[in-house]
């Protein structure tokens with residue numbers, strides 16, 4: 001039987017304090033193989049033939065996993081973890097694969113600010129509680145890593161506590177707003193600035209939906225293929241008051 005609390009107290013505390021948690025080697029080789037196979041099939045290309053890479057295809061928006069249950073968001077290694085974080089209230093939602101093709105001619109730079117998700121131009125406001133990012137191949141420094149700002153979920157939380165009506169995305173058009181507003185790491189004792197998620201294939205980073213993050217360019221040789229997943233609270237899908245509520249306790253609707 002799978003333990004009902006796969007994360008230790010220390011891991012939960014890390015997630016709450018820093019807004020992210022890295023879990024190494026969560027996915028087995030056969031899951032990785034299956035994902036690699038279906039993504040390359042979708043791309044009609046292969047890893048060992050760079051000429052075949054469709055470099056214009058980056059975000060695979062609307063990608064349907066084959067079969068649908070093989071989506072990252074449904075992986076059986078994540079299910080008990082999400083259950084621990086949210087009880088029965090967090091429900092599986094989307095998350096498309098995103099590819100950062102090699103651009104070795106460029107020079108790598110750490111992005112100076114990022115963004116928080118849920119405010120897609122096409123999809124509108126789609127709030128969620130927690131996201132996950134994993135890679136199909138190892139990502140070394142400068143290899144197109146997912147970048148996140150540790151502790152920045154507290155910054156966004158503080159902003160939305162002061163401006164709850166703006167949580168629907170209207171903050172984006174507020175005078176004086178820039179993504180730098182969210183890219184501060186509030187706590188002095190935390191590392192400041194962005195951090196690369198340098199990881200092996202099959203590692204995962206879980207991140208709070210308020211955590212500022214971004215992509216980065218890939219100056220290495222291997223394509224960065226990342227899978228994303230998101231879990232909204234069941235009431236976030238429909239209940240307007242719930243969507244607009246910014247609780248004083250950031251963890252009010254979590255099970256941790």
Ligand SMILES: O=C(O)CCC(=O)C(=O)O
Nearest residue numbers: 098145146147214215216
């Ligand atoms: O590609 C990445 O690592 C990040 C992408 C991202 O944050 C987004 O598409 O919202």
Ligand SMILES: [Fe+2]
Nearest residue numbers: 115116117213
């Ligand atoms: Fe994002």
